[in-house]
Amino acid sequence: PEWKELLMRDHETTEKVFDAGEKAFAAGKPDPSMVKELLRYFVEYVDGCHNKKEENHLFPLLEKRGVSRQDGPLGVMLQEHTRSKELLARLEPLADTYVGGDDSVLHELSLIYAEYITLLKQHFWKENDILYPMGERALSQADGDKVVEGIAATEAAISPDTRAHYYKLADDLMRWGEIEDLCHNLDHDTLGAILNTLPVELSFVDANDTVRYFSHENLPKIFPRTRGAIGMQVQNCHPQKSVHLVNEILADFKAGKREVAEFWIDMGA
Ligand SMILES: [Fe+2]
Incomplete structure (x- = not known):
């Protein structure tokens, strides 16, 4: 350095x-x-x-x-x-x-x-x-x-x-x-506002594969999702034909075999 x-x-x-x-x-x-x-x-x-x-x-x-x-x-x-x-x-x-x-x-x-x-x-x-x-x-x-x-x-x-x-x-x-971490003194509304201001959409899936959070709830999104997704298993939020890929990625994450999964989706535009 x-x-x-x-x-x-x-x-x-x-x-x-x-x-x-x-x-x-x-x-x-x-x-x-x-x-x-x-x-x-x-x-x-x-x-x-x-x-x-x-x-x-x-x-x-x-x-x-x-x-x-x-x-x-x-x-x-x-x-x-x-x-x-x-x-x-x-x-x-x-x-x-x-x-x-x-x-x-x-x-x-x-x-x-x-x-x-x-x-x-x-x-x-x-x-x-x-x-x-x-x-x-x-x-x-x-x-x-x-x-x-x-x-x-x-x-x-x-x-x-x-x-x-x-x-x-x-x-x-x-x-x-x-x-404590710096976010310790921030309330939920402030943290939420910070996440919603980021120019990326975030979703959080916990260690049990459950969808726990997504940002930009009431804002325009590239990936539309609604709060019905919260509490669902992440496998159920993907088309059936790609579930085996989702499971593969999750298994790799848990085994420490990879940290990132990158993919491109053709949005037809
Ligand atoms: Fe110094």
């Missing part, structure tokens, strides 16, 4: 960790071991690895190619890195105290945690949406390869499997925080 994908994957992973921690704090008393691991992830990976990859490899090359540091985007990014380091330095002793069994610091700990993740979410957004695209325009392919090498070297200087190690830690934290 290119440097931009590598760095954005770090952001994406870290934002899930943010949410896991946020949920744990919102629920009241987070598990002290989780707080300890959260801090370890932020100190060792976000500050100690991700930011270093940018500061030592991406930013200097961008500056060389004309992206300004003083009063420019790089200056702002570096200030935010420094600010996030200061917040981490305040979080660490509070987390140690909390992990040591003193709950009196919990309120302050959660306030600074909120400040830290708010700062970094905005920071990541600026990098993803502004700085990285700017970087893609400013850097040649050879420049980009150099950044990728620098990223690999920064990770290798920590341990042979730095990224895998911390992505695994992030994964554990996500499970600990029980973060």
Whole structure:
């Protein structure tokens, strides 16, 4: 992958960790071991690895190619890195105290945690949406390869499997925080409206071959269907002569032998 994908994957992973921690704090008393691991992830990976990859490899090359540091985007990014380091330095002793069994610091700990993740979410957004695209325009392919090498070297200087190690830690934290899929907070009407807005028709058949859902119910469709289909076995929604093909495809799906079945229908137009 290119440097931009590598760095954005770090952001994406870290934002899930943010949410896991946020949920744990919102629920009241987070598990002290989780707080300890959260801090370890932020100190060792976000500050100690991700930011270093940018500061030592991406930013200097961008500056060389004309992206300004003083009063420019790089200056702002570096200030935010420094600010996030200061917040981490305040979080660490509070987390140690909390992990040591003193709950009196919990309120302050959660306030600074909120400040830290708010700062970094905005920071990541600026990098993803502004700085990285700017970087893609400013850097040649050879420049980009150099950044990728620098990223690999920064990770290798920590341990042979730095990224895998911390992505695994992030994964554990996500499970600990029980973060839900993004659609969790959407109601049915909103989800339905989203599906009906897609320029494709969707039908959903469950593991028992039962038709459970189709989109665009009251909208024009290429494949006309009505709610009478809901609850029917999918085999009964096809002409008798093609049922053996339908069953073959279903069997292959279930056996993991294929993931897609593509076919063309002559609509006579
Ligand atoms: Fe970043």
